[in-house]
Amino acid sequence: DIQMTQSPSSLSASVGDRVTITCRASQDISKYLAWYQHKPGKAPKLLIYVASTLQSGVPSRFSGTGSGTDFTLTITSLQPEDVATYYCQKYSNAPLTFGPGTEVSIK
Amino acid sequence: QVQLQESGPGLVKPSQTLSLSCTVSGGSISTSPYYWSWIRHPAGKGLEWIGRIYVGGSPNYSPSLKSRVTISVDPSKNQFSLSLSSVTAADTALYYCARGSSTGGFDYWGPGTLVTVSS
Numbered sequence: 001d002i003q004m005t006q007s008p009s010s011l012s013a014s015v016g017d018r019v020t021i022t023c024r025a026s027q028d029i030s031k032y033l034a035w036y037q038h039k040p041g042k043a044p045k046l047l048i049y050v051a052s053t054l055q056s057g058v059p060s061r062f063s064g065t066g067s068g069t070d071f072t073l074t075i076t077s078l079q080p081e082d083v084a085t086y087y088c089q090k091y092s093n094a095p096l097t098f099g100p101g102t103e104v105s106i107k
Numbered sequence: 108q109v110q111l112q113e114s115g116p117g118l119v120k121p122s123q124t125l126s127l128s129c130t131v132s133g134g135s136i137s138t139s140p141y142y143w144s145w146i147r148h149p150a151g152k153g154l155e156w157i158g159r160i161y162v163g164g165s166p167n168y169s170p171s172l173k174s175r176v177t178i179s180v181d182p183s184k185n186q187f188s189l190s191l192s193s194v195t196a197a198d199t200a201l202y203y204c205a206r207g208s209s210t211g212g213f214d215y216w217g218p219g220t221l222v223t224v225s226s
Contacts, residue, residue, distance in 0.1 A: 001170060034212030036154075043203055043216035044146075044154065050211065087154055091212055094167035096144070098154040 002027045004090055006099040014107045019075040021102045023088035028068050032092035035064055035073045038101075039084045047086075048073065080106055109133040111204050111217035119198075119224050125191040129204030129217055136185045137162045142207050143187045145178060147200040148219070155200075159207060160187060194224045 003026040013019050023033065031051040036044040046055045048064035051071055061076045075082055083106055088099040115127035129143070136143065144159040158168040158178045166178045172191070180187040191198060201221050205213040 036213070038148075038154065043205075043218055044213070045216075046212050046214050049214075053211075055211075055214065085153075089154075089156075089212060091207065091209070094159065095169050096156045096159065096167075096207070098146075098156060101153040 001095055002029060002090060002092075002097060004088060004097050004099040006086075006088060006102050008102060009100065010103040010105070012105045012107050013078050015078055015080060017078045019078050019082075019104060021073045021086055021088075021104075023066075023071040023073070023099050025069045025071075025090055029090045029092040031067045032090055033064075033066070033071050034089045034091060035062075036087045036089065037082075037084045038087060044087065075104075078104075078106070109206060109215045111206065111215055113202060113204050113217045113220040115220060115222070117221055117223060119194055119222060120226050121195055121224055122193055125189070125194050125198060125222055125224070127189045127202055127204075127220065127222070128186050129188070131185045131187075131206070135182075136180065136187065137182050140208050140210065142209075143178075143180065144205050144207050144213065145189045146203045146205055146213070148203070149197075149200040157189065157191075196224050198222070199224045 033051045035048040038044040052064045085101045142161045145157040160166040175192045177190040201219045203219045204217045206215040207213045
C-alpha cells in the first residue's frame with residue numbers, strides 16, 4: 001500500500017508569513033491528492049483537490065501544487081484563523097490514506 | 108445542500124461491537140460518482156480512513172482494520188453504516204462519516220460522534 005508522509009510535523013509562523021507544507025507519496029499517485037484543514041471540535045474541511053484545484057469558498061491564499069509523488073500546500077499570507085492541523089490524503093485507489101498531519105500555529 | 112449526520116452509542120464495552128449509522132440528507136446516497144466513507148480521529152493522533160462503499164459496489168477497507176470492519180449501505184433509508192467488532196480502548200475516537208468522489212476527495216462531512224470504549 002502507498003504511504004503518505006508530511007513535513008514538517010508542526011510549524012509556528014507570524015501573521016502574514018508564507019507557509020509551505022510538503023506531502024510525499026511512496027508511489028506515483030498522479031494528481032489524486034486532496035488537502036484538508038482540521039480545527040478542534042469541527043469536521044475536517046476540504047481545501048484543495050486534484051492537487052491544485054481550490055474547493056469552492058476557500059480563500060485564495062491557499063494553493064496546492066505537485067503531481068506524482070511530491071506535493072505542496074502553500075498559505076501565502078498566514079491569518080489567525082488558519083491555526084489548524086493540515087492533512088494531505090491520496091484518493092487514487094483504496095486504501096485512501098491520510099498523511100500524519102502538520103500542526104500550524106501563530107508565533 | 109448535502110448534510111450528513113452520525114448516530115449511535117457513545118459508549119461501547121471492550122470486546123463488543125461498535126455500530127454507527129450515517130444519515131444523508133439533501134441528496135440521494137445513490138447519486139454517482141459518489142462513495143461514502145467512515146473516518147476516525149483518536150485524541151492526539153491523526154485522521155484514519157476506515158473504509159468506503161459505493162451504492163451497488165463492494166466496500167473497501169483499511170488493511171489495519173479489515174478483519175473487524177463491515178460497512179453497508181441502505182439506499183431506501185439514505186443511510187450507510189459502520190460495524191467494528193472486538194473493540195478495545197484503542198478504538199476510542201471521534202468517528203466521522205463523509206462523502207467522497209473519484210474526482211475530488213471528501214467534500215461533505217458529518218459533525219462527528221465520539222465513541223468511547225470502556226467497561
